Amino acid sequence: MHPILEQFLDRWVWPTMPGAPGAEFRLRLTKEKCVKGWEISLQRTLGEIDEELGREDEAWKKEKALRGYAAEGVHMSIKQMSGQLLSVDIADQERYIDLQRMRARQIWDECKHSKLHADVLLGKGWIKDERELMDIAQANTQPLPAYFGMSMMFPHIHPLARAAQNYYQEANACIGIMAYLDRVDDPLVRHEHLSQRDEELMHFMEGKFQIDFLCATPETQQPVEEALGYLLHQVGGIR
Amino acid sequence: MPALKIDHERCTQCRMCYIVCREIDINAVYVALEPLHRIEIDMDKCTYPGCTACLMYCPAEGSIVEVESGRSMVPPPPEAWQEA
Numbered sequence A: 001m002h003p004i005l006e007q008f009l010d011r012w013v014w015p016t017m018p019g020a021p022g023a024e025f026r027l028r029l030t031k032e033k034c035v036k037g038w039e040i041s042l043q044r045t046l047g048e049i050d051e052e053l054g055r056e057d058e059a060w061k062k063e064k065a066l067r068g069y070a071a072e073g074v075h076m077s078i079k080q081m082s083g084q085l086l087s088v089d090i091a092d093q094e095r096y097i098d099l100q101r102m103r104a105r106q107i108w109d110e111c112k113h114s115k116l117h118a119d120v121l122l123g124k125g126w127i128k129d130e131r132e133l134m135d136i137a138q139a140n141t142q143p144l145p146a147y148f149g150m151s152m153m154f155p156h157i158h159p160l161a162r163a164a165q166n167y168y169q170e171a172n173a174c175i176g177i178m179a180y181l182d183r184v185d186d187p188l189v190r191h192e193h194l195s196q197r198d199e200e201l202m203h204f205m206e207g208k209f210q211i212d213f214l215c216a217t218p219e220t221q222q223p224v225e226e227a228l229g230y231l232l233h234q235v236g237g238i239r
Numbered sequence B: 001m002p003a004l005k006i007d008h009e010r011c012t013q014c015r016m017c018y019i020v021c022r023e024i025d026i027n028a029v030y031v032a033l034e035p036l037h038r039i040e041i042d043m044d045k046c047t048y049p050g051c052t053a054c055l056m057y058c059p060a061e062g063s064i065v066e067v068e069s070g071r072s073m074v075p076p077p078p079e080a081w082q083e084a
Helices: A005-012 A023-053 A059-072 A074-085 A097-123 A130-135 A159-183 A187-214 A219-233 B016-023 B055-059
Strands: B005-006 B028-031 B037-041 B062-067
Touching: A005 A023, A005 A159, A023 A159, A023 A187, A023 A219, A023 B005, A059 A074, A059 A097, A059 A187, A059 B005, A074 A097, A097 A130, A097 A159, A097 A187, A097 B016, A159 A187, A159 A219, A187 B016, A187 B055, A219 B055, B005 B037, B016 B028, B016 B055
Parallel strands: none
Antiparallel strands: B005 B062, B028 B037
Protein backbone atom coordinates (compact mmCIF):
# COMPACT_ATOMS: atom_id res chain seq x y z
CA MET A 1 0.00 0.00 0.00
CA HIS A 2 1.25 3.51 -0.84
CA PRO A 3 2.33 5.47 2.28
CA ILE A 4 -0.04 8.36 1.43
CA LEU A 5 -3.04 6.04 1.46
CA GLU A 6 -1.79 4.26 4.56
CA GLN A 7 -1.50 7.58 6.36
CA PHE A 8 -5.00 8.62 5.29
CA LEU A 9 -6.47 5.33 6.49
CA ASP A 10 -4.69 5.39 9.83
CA ARG A 11 -5.57 8.98 10.62
CA TRP A 12 -9.11 9.35 9.30
CA VAL A 13 -10.70 6.07 8.21
CA TRP A 14 -9.95 3.43 10.82
CA PRO A 15 -10.66 5.53 13.93
CA THR A 16 -14.23 4.54 14.72
CA MET A 17 -16.69 5.47 17.40
CA PRO A 18 -17.19 2.42 19.64
CA GLY A 19 -20.79 1.26 19.32
CA ALA A 20 -21.69 3.25 16.20
CA PRO A 21 -24.45 1.10 14.68
CA GLY A 22 -23.26 1.18 11.06
CA ALA A 23 -19.53 1.21 11.71
CA GLU A 24 -19.01 -2.52 11.19
CA PHE A 25 -20.70 -2.23 7.79
CA ARG A 26 -18.55 0.77 6.84
CA LEU A 27 -15.34 -0.93 7.87
CA ARG A 28 -16.24 -4.07 5.91
CA LEU A 29 -17.03 -2.07 2.78
CA THR A 30 -13.84 -0.11 3.21
CA LYS A 31 -11.66 -3.20 3.48
CA GLU A 32 -13.42 -5.13 0.72
CA LYS A 33 -13.95 -2.37 -1.84
CA CYS A 34 -12.91 1.19 -1.04
CA VAL A 35 -9.24 0.65 -0.28
CA LYS A 36 -8.71 -0.98 -3.67
CA GLY A 37 -10.44 1.91 -5.42
CA TRP A 38 -8.54 4.53 -3.43
CA GLU A 39 -5.21 2.84 -4.18
CA ILE A 40 -5.93 2.82 -7.93
CA SER A 41 -7.10 6.42 -7.82
CA LEU A 42 -3.98 7.49 -5.95
CA GLN A 43 -1.70 5.73 -8.44
CA ARG A 44 -3.50 7.48 -11.29
CA THR A 45 -3.08 10.86 -9.59
CA LEU A 46 0.60 10.25 -8.86
CA GLY A 47 1.10 9.26 -12.50
CA GLU A 48 -0.60 12.48 -13.61
CA ILE A 49 1.57 14.55 -11.28
CA ASP A 50 4.76 12.89 -12.55
CA GLU A 51 3.68 13.55 -16.11
CA GLU A 52 2.79 17.17 -15.29
CA LEU A 53 6.05 17.83 -13.49
CA GLY A 54 7.92 16.38 -16.47
CA ARG A 55 6.52 19.04 -18.77
CA GLU A 56 8.64 22.07 -19.61
CA ASP A 57 5.92 24.69 -19.33
CA GLU A 58 3.14 25.57 -16.89
CA ALA A 59 0.24 24.83 -19.23
CA TRP A 60 -0.88 21.93 -17.02
CA LYS A 61 -1.45 24.30 -14.13
CA LYS A 62 -3.73 26.42 -16.28
CA GLU A 63 -5.60 23.36 -17.61
CA LYS A 64 -6.01 22.01 -14.10
CA ALA A 65 -7.29 25.30 -12.71
CA LEU A 66 -9.77 25.70 -15.56
CA ARG A 67 -10.94 22.12 -15.07
CA GLY A 68 -11.27 22.71 -11.35
CA TYR A 69 -13.23 25.89 -11.91
CA ALA A 70 -15.57 24.05 -14.25
CA ALA A 71 -16.19 21.36 -11.63
CA GLU A 72 -16.56 23.70 -8.66
CA GLY A 73 -17.53 27.07 -10.11
CA VAL A 74 -20.16 29.00 -8.24
CA HIS A 75 -22.93 28.45 -10.77
CA MET A 76 -22.06 24.75 -11.10
CA SER A 77 -21.87 24.24 -7.35
CA ILE A 78 -25.19 25.92 -6.70
CA LYS A 79 -26.92 24.03 -9.50
CA GLN A 80 -25.55 20.60 -8.69
CA MET A 81 -25.65 20.75 -4.92
CA SER A 82 -29.06 22.34 -4.74
CA GLY A 83 -30.29 19.70 -7.18
CA GLN A 84 -29.13 17.05 -4.75
CA LEU A 85 -30.37 19.05 -1.77
CA LEU A 86 -33.86 19.14 -3.21
CA SER A 87 -33.85 15.49 -4.24
CA VAL A 88 -34.85 14.20 -0.80
CA ASP A 89 -38.59 13.66 -0.77
CA ILE A 90 -40.55 15.69 1.76
CA ALA A 91 -41.56 12.53 3.60
CA ASP A 92 -37.89 11.60 4.02
CA GLN A 93 -36.63 15.02 5.00
CA GLU A 94 -37.13 14.65 8.72
CA ARG A 95 -35.23 11.36 8.74
CA TYR A 96 -32.42 12.59 6.54
CA ILE A 97 -32.11 16.17 7.71
CA ASP A 98 -28.35 15.71 8.17
CA LEU A 99 -28.01 14.77 4.53
CA GLN A 100 -29.86 17.95 3.61
CA ARG A 101 -27.59 19.96 5.85
CA MET A 102 -24.55 18.25 4.32
CA ARG A 103 -25.49 19.48 0.86
CA ALA A 104 -26.42 22.95 2.04
CA ARG A 105 -23.02 23.31 3.67
CA GLN A 106 -21.27 21.82 0.66
CA ILE A 107 -22.71 24.39 -1.74
CA TRP A 108 -20.72 27.01 0.14
CA ASP A 109 -17.55 24.93 0.31
CA GLU A 110 -17.56 24.11 -3.39
CA CYS A 111 -18.13 27.75 -4.28
CA LYS A 112 -15.08 28.65 -2.19
CA HIS A 113 -13.03 25.97 -3.95
CA SER A 114 -13.74 27.58 -7.30
CA LYS A 115 -12.12 30.76 -5.99
CA LEU A 116 -8.92 28.82 -5.31
CA HIS A 117 -8.75 27.77 -8.94
CA ALA A 118 -9.40 31.38 -9.96
CA ASP A 119 -6.55 32.42 -7.63
CA VAL A 120 -4.13 30.30 -9.69
CA LEU A 121 -5.36 31.76 -12.98
CA LEU A 122 -5.21 35.30 -11.60
CA GLY A 123 -1.90 34.82 -9.83
CA LYS A 124 -0.21 33.46 -12.94
CA GLY A 125 -1.63 36.30 -15.04
CA TRP A 126 -3.67 34.01 -17.28
CA ILE A 127 -6.83 36.02 -16.62
CA LYS A 128 -7.30 39.61 -15.46
CA ASP A 129 -10.49 39.00 -13.48
CA GLU A 130 -12.82 36.12 -12.75
CA ARG A 131 -15.46 37.46 -15.13
CA GLU A 132 -13.24 36.42 -18.05
CA LEU A 133 -13.84 32.80 -17.12
CA MET A 134 -17.43 33.09 -18.27
CA ASP A 135 -16.14 33.31 -21.83
CA ILE A 136 -13.81 30.31 -21.61
CA ALA A 137 -15.55 27.06 -22.50
CA GLN A 138 -12.99 24.96 -20.62
CA ALA A 139 -13.95 26.73 -17.39
CA ASN A 140 -17.60 25.89 -17.86
CA THR A 141 -17.62 22.32 -19.14
CA GLN A 142 -16.97 19.35 -16.94
CA PRO A 143 -16.79 15.76 -18.08
CA LEU A 144 -17.35 14.12 -14.70
CA PRO A 145 -19.99 11.45 -15.18
CA ALA A 146 -20.83 10.93 -11.54
CA TYR A 147 -20.33 12.98 -8.47
CA PHE A 148 -21.32 16.44 -9.62
CA GLY A 149 -22.52 15.32 -12.99
CA MET A 150 -24.76 12.57 -14.14
CA SER A 151 -25.83 11.33 -10.74
CA MET A 152 -27.43 14.69 -10.16
CA MET A 153 -29.75 13.79 -13.03
CA PHE A 154 -31.29 11.01 -10.98
CA PRO A 155 -33.16 13.15 -8.49
CA HIS A 156 -34.75 10.28 -6.63
CA ILE A 157 -31.56 8.46 -5.80
CA HIS A 158 -31.80 7.25 -2.19
CA PRO A 159 -30.54 9.85 0.29
CA LEU A 160 -28.03 7.40 1.74
CA ALA A 161 -26.46 6.90 -1.68
CA ARG A 162 -25.28 10.48 -1.28
CA ALA A 163 -23.52 9.46 1.92
CA ALA A 164 -21.71 6.73 -0.03
CA GLN A 165 -20.68 9.32 -2.60
CA ASN A 166 -19.27 11.54 0.10
CA TYR A 167 -17.44 8.70 1.80
CA TYR A 168 -15.83 7.24 -1.31
CA GLN A 169 -15.40 10.21 -3.63
CA GLU A 170 -14.32 12.76 -1.05
CA ALA A 171 -11.68 10.32 0.17
CA ASN A 172 -10.33 10.33 -3.37
CA ALA A 173 -10.25 14.12 -3.21
CA CYS A 174 -8.40 14.04 0.11
CA ILE A 175 -5.85 11.51 -1.13
CA GLY A 176 -5.34 13.51 -4.33
CA ILE A 177 -4.72 16.65 -2.31
CA MET A 178 -2.21 14.80 -0.15
CA ALA A 179 -0.42 13.64 -3.32
CA TYR A 180 -0.18 17.15 -4.77
CA LEU A 181 1.03 18.60 -1.49
CA ASP A 182 3.62 15.84 -1.31
CA ARG A 183 5.01 16.39 -4.81
CA VAL A 184 4.41 19.96 -6.00
CA ASP A 185 6.34 23.02 -4.79
CA ASP A 186 4.57 25.81 -6.69
CA PRO A 187 3.03 28.08 -4.01
CA LEU A 188 -0.14 28.77 -6.01
CA VAL A 189 -0.78 25.11 -6.79
CA ARG A 190 -0.20 24.30 -3.13
CA HIS A 191 -2.61 27.08 -2.16
CA GLU A 192 -5.15 25.58 -4.58
CA HIS A 193 -4.96 22.32 -2.64
CA LEU A 194 -4.05 23.32 0.89
CA SER A 195 -7.09 25.50 1.35
CA GLN A 196 -9.36 22.65 0.29
CA ARG A 197 -7.77 20.08 2.53
CA ASP A 198 -9.88 20.39 5.67
CA GLU A 199 -13.11 20.97 3.73
CA GLU A 200 -12.77 17.87 1.58
CA LEU A 201 -11.94 15.94 4.72
CA MET A 202 -15.05 17.36 6.34
CA HIS A 203 -17.14 16.18 3.37
CA PHE A 204 -15.60 12.73 3.81
CA MET A 205 -16.42 12.83 7.52
CA GLU A 206 -20.05 13.63 6.69
CA GLY A 207 -20.24 10.41 4.70
CA LYS A 208 -18.43 8.46 7.41
CA PHE A 209 -20.76 9.80 10.10
CA GLN A 210 -23.93 9.10 8.13
CA ILE A 211 -22.94 5.55 7.27
CA ASP A 212 -21.86 4.91 10.86
CA PHE A 213 -25.12 6.21 12.28
CA LEU A 214 -27.77 5.54 9.63
CA CYS A 215 -26.71 2.31 7.91
CA ALA A 216 -27.39 -0.37 10.50
CA THR A 217 -29.92 -2.51 8.59
CA PRO A 218 -29.90 -4.32 5.24
CA GLU A 219 -32.47 -1.80 3.93
CA THR A 220 -30.29 1.20 4.74
CA GLN A 221 -27.06 -0.52 3.68
CA GLN A 222 -28.31 -1.49 0.23
CA PRO A 223 -28.30 2.02 -1.32
CA VAL A 224 -24.77 2.56 -0.02
CA GLU A 225 -23.55 -0.67 -1.58
CA GLU A 226 -25.29 0.13 -4.86
CA ALA A 227 -23.86 3.63 -5.04
CA LEU A 228 -20.40 2.34 -4.22
CA GLY A 229 -20.70 -0.30 -6.93
CA TYR A 230 -21.69 2.38 -9.41
CA LEU A 231 -18.83 4.64 -8.43
CA LEU A 232 -16.25 1.87 -8.52
CA HIS A 233 -17.33 0.08 -11.66
CA GLN A 234 -19.15 2.53 -13.89
CA VAL A 235 -17.14 5.62 -13.05
CA GLY A 236 -13.81 4.32 -11.83
CA GLY A 237 -13.55 1.37 -14.20
CA ILE A 238 -12.53 -0.75 -11.23
CA ARG A 239 -13.63 -4.40 -10.97
CA MET B 1 -11.19 13.90 35.19
CA PRO B 2 -9.55 14.77 31.85
CA ALA B 3 -11.51 17.17 29.67
CA LEU B 4 -11.56 18.42 26.09
CA LYS B 5 -11.56 21.93 24.66
CA ILE B 6 -11.54 23.51 21.23
CA ASP B 7 -8.35 25.05 19.82
CA HIS B 8 -9.80 28.00 17.97
CA GLU B 9 -6.60 28.51 16.01
CA ARG B 10 -7.23 25.15 14.34
CA CYS B 11 -11.01 24.70 14.36
CA THR B 12 -12.74 25.42 11.04
CA GLN B 13 -16.22 25.69 12.60
CA CYS B 14 -17.53 22.87 10.42
CA ARG B 15 -19.71 21.71 13.33
CA MET B 16 -19.21 17.99 12.81
CA CYS B 17 -18.52 17.67 16.56
CA TYR B 18 -21.76 19.53 17.34
CA ILE B 19 -23.76 17.25 15.05
CA VAL B 20 -22.26 14.04 16.42
CA CYS B 21 -22.65 15.11 20.06
CA ARG B 22 -26.27 16.03 19.40
CA GLU B 23 -26.90 12.72 17.61
CA ILE B 24 -25.91 10.71 20.68
CA ASP B 25 -27.85 13.09 22.92
CA ILE B 26 -24.97 14.27 25.07
CA ASN B 27 -25.22 17.84 23.79
CA ALA B 28 -21.95 18.97 25.33
CA VAL B 29 -20.88 20.81 22.18
CA TYR B 30 -22.59 24.13 21.70
CA VAL B 31 -22.25 27.38 19.84
CA ALA B 32 -21.24 30.15 22.25
CA LEU B 33 -22.77 33.50 21.46
CA GLU B 34 -19.82 35.43 22.90
CA PRO B 35 -17.22 36.41 22.01
CA LEU B 36 -17.28 35.13 18.44
CA HIS B 37 -20.21 32.78 17.94
CA ARG B 38 -17.99 29.74 17.86
CA ILE B 39 -18.00 26.10 18.93
CA GLU B 40 -17.25 25.31 22.58
CA ILE B 41 -17.42 22.21 24.78
CA ASP B 42 -19.41 22.26 28.03
CA MET B 43 -17.15 20.38 30.45
CA ASP B 44 -20.05 19.68 32.78
CA LYS B 45 -21.89 17.73 30.08
CA CYS B 46 -18.96 16.17 28.19
CA THR B 47 -18.30 12.58 29.29
CA TYR B 48 -14.77 12.27 27.85
CA PRO B 49 -12.88 9.93 28.12
CA GLY B 50 -16.00 7.76 28.35
CA CYS B 51 -17.20 9.17 25.04
CA THR B 52 -14.80 10.08 22.23
CA ALA B 53 -17.35 10.40 19.40
CA CYS B 54 -16.52 13.97 18.34
CA LEU B 55 -12.88 13.02 17.84
CA MET B 56 -13.79 10.38 15.23
CA TYR B 57 -15.45 12.84 12.85
CA CYS B 58 -13.44 16.04 13.32
CA PRO B 59 -11.60 16.92 10.09
CA ALA B 60 -9.35 19.69 11.40
CA GLU B 61 -6.08 18.40 12.77
CA GLY B 62 -5.33 19.61 16.29
CA SER B 63 -8.64 21.38 16.79
CA ILE B 64 -9.75 19.38 19.85
CA VAL B 65 -7.20 19.13 22.66
CA GLU B 66 -6.99 17.67 26.13
CA VAL B 67 -7.21 20.48 28.65
CA GLU B 68 -4.76 19.05 31.16
CA SER B 69 -2.05 17.83 28.82
CA GLY B 70 -2.61 20.17 25.88
CA ARG B 71 -2.31 17.10 23.68
CA SER B 72 -3.98 17.17 20.25
CA MET B 73 -6.74 14.56 19.99
CA VAL B 74 -7.38 14.99 16.23
CA PRO B 75 -6.73 12.72 14.49
CA PRO B 76 -7.66 10.50 17.41
CA PRO B 77 -4.82 8.50 18.97
CA PRO B 78 -5.36 4.72 19.11
CA GLU B 79 -6.26 4.69 22.78
CA ALA B 80 -9.22 6.98 22.06
CA TRP B 81 -10.97 4.36 19.95
CA GLN B 82 -9.25 1.00 20.23
CA GLU B 83 -10.19 -1.40 22.98
CA ALA B 84 -7.38 -2.10 25.40
